[in-house]
Amino acid sequence: MKALLKTSLSALAVAVIVTGCALKSNSGGDSSGQAESGESKNGNETVSFVNGDWPQTNDQSLPQYEKWKAEFETANPDVTMKTEPYPYDASTFLPKAESGQLPNLFGTYFTEPQKIINAGYAADLTDVMQEYGYDKALNPDMLELVKKDGRTYGFPASGYYMGLWLNVKLFEQAGLVDENGVPRFPKTYEELALTAKTIKEKTGKAGFFFPTKNGQGGWQFMNIAWSFGAEFEKQVDGKWKAVFNSPEAVAALQYVKDLKWKYGALTDNNLVDVSDLFRMIGTDQVGMGFGTADWANQPINDYKMSKDDQAMAAIPEGPKGRYSLMGGSLYMFSNKSTPEQIRAGFKWLKYRGISPDTSAEALKVFEESLANDSKLNRVVGPHSMSLWVDPDVVKAQNQVRDKYVNVNMALWDDYMKNEGVTIRPEEPVNSQELYKALDVVIQAVLTNEKADPQALLDQAVADFQRDYLDKA
Template identity: 35%
Template structure:
């Protein structure tokens, strides 16, 4: 559903095919007194460019740190096998975690407490606070964020111009989206003002983004348990807005039950005005669906009371010795959080024809202060895409909120809600939400 999730899914497929290798913290040093550090996140050989970059980084890091021996492993953390790998001493010393993982890992004491060590990690305090909070609890730190995305509004600048809209002042509210969608649809020739996903858990994922944008939630904590929190005025507001655009305004097209590839293809073909997306959608539209970077803009999520964020970071095996924790944080900081390598990384990607200037890796948009300023300056200097088209997204500052617990099960239920509103003119938002909450609460009750 986004680059982080797709990369993680690919990693999970690889994990199952890898030979089991002991990665426990039992063997701290190799001959010669080196700290032996197993790490995951190495791209598969099928991703030749990314694998080359990773392996080059391992060699460069080891040359600069001759007392550390990096043992890279393909794949990422698989929640289904994580506990067994940890218990069996087969979990890497440094392991990848998607933003939805840390809370439960921390609760189960399955990640090392690095509070006393992270203070020595350069630039840690310049990472955005809400991202650091994903890997922390009760004042203690258990991991470090390394990349993230947040949802915004992707729009077709060419269609905006054709419809008499100013592409440099995109919609800031859902009401403005509704009005812009009318003008784009009025162009005719099968133009669609706004599109939305509703299958394969993607409808529930985007319903969550809508709820956050208007200040709502999908789930909230009630004491020591989670409960659903969308059968309310904000939930009805979201569904009614979708229903109005679909049936009253006729700005969402006749074809429904869409998934991300359908919408990206519509955008690439110049038939779609707007949809909710993260920045990584833009290169996909260009590369897979023959779009042009100059034709697209990205702005902050409408209404802007909150936005869905996701991403990745790294945590450390709870059995790791202090020496391994220190070495692990040195690797994480050098590889993923090193402003001194921004320029080199950007040029490596640029030399390979990768787009530079979008708010996506190779230099992740996780920073504040001087590091962010340096990052922005270098991106502009190396840009291969029109940076100005995405400035309003970068400048937007909605509160970042992660996905609800047991997100995929929740999304599967919410898919039905979004599908009903988009396919049934007589669908009742209040009834749909009440029925969905009754199904979501047992799923949230499983959260430990």
């Protein structure tokens, strides 16, 4: 699952909605990804490409992106870039892909590329990535997600690992901060439950947020379940088996149930997703939730939250250890893209500083982005996983980032250090469908105090095995 592509993670919708109308880009042009050629001011042939990795109209960073677009097109008179904000969604991807209406450059999540590649909707980027040096500088484990038969069809845009996201103001009101104003981070799931209970008792606000729809409940449940020793999918004699009705999985689901009925620590509304978390964190309505550093600016942008009222800690420890789900987003190009459009897209990404180039020119926009975030009072400093393994790239970007740190890193160091935490990738087969199956059982235990976790998981395993793994 993502960390929301621009924020990471939103979960994918269930239904595939087929539409018969052509989709248009914000610029008013055709977003089909077909090449448009013409003649530039210097007499060279021009290429037009559609960039789907673009801020929404209410994003405060949009003016900065528009400025970059103008500068980019001035510096590259042979390129015309059209823009179409396209947050990846399973309910819109198929009809857009089938009708040839995908933007040339688009983002998706770590769970999706093999589906897109196998369906033939992704352009082969192998040669261009080698030309621009991405193949050697990027995290090889992430690159494996977008490879097939030795060819590469995308590259990581961001990576995250899950942590514990805190509202500092509510921790202060509950008396749960030290002499320096730093929250007393719960280190175990037992401590998390008791901390959440205290926040509810002292402030009247929910202590912990747990999503239950759009696959997000199942997605976040993985952190707890792995820490209780649960497994979800295993290969047995070459076939995939669903195994998430084990005693360990039952204990993890019972823990979630107890957060509601034993500790009274959850939100009153049981049908919520991450968009509700952004709102509730941003308006001081909930004390904690699972999250990632990439989300920090969403409640600042949408709800005017102070950057200094957020903190993040490493994931708590369960009976079998500390496990954090790893995910992220990827860039891909549509199969309708021409080689010229792909190269134009890579020129844009290099201009944005999303490249292994460490020259001052290449880092200019990366630095401007951080400076703009600082100007908008967004969080600058904390971050999730690095895309790059090239030490020169990592060092150069960290040196730029360090110039603009604008928060008390004591509020974030526990998350950044991530000590004692095992980072695990998402399950390999039908993970999005698995999350939705788990949503159902989570909703059941949070709406019915008498719900039986074992019976619910037994049924979910049978259904998931029949509907998905038997067909894998």
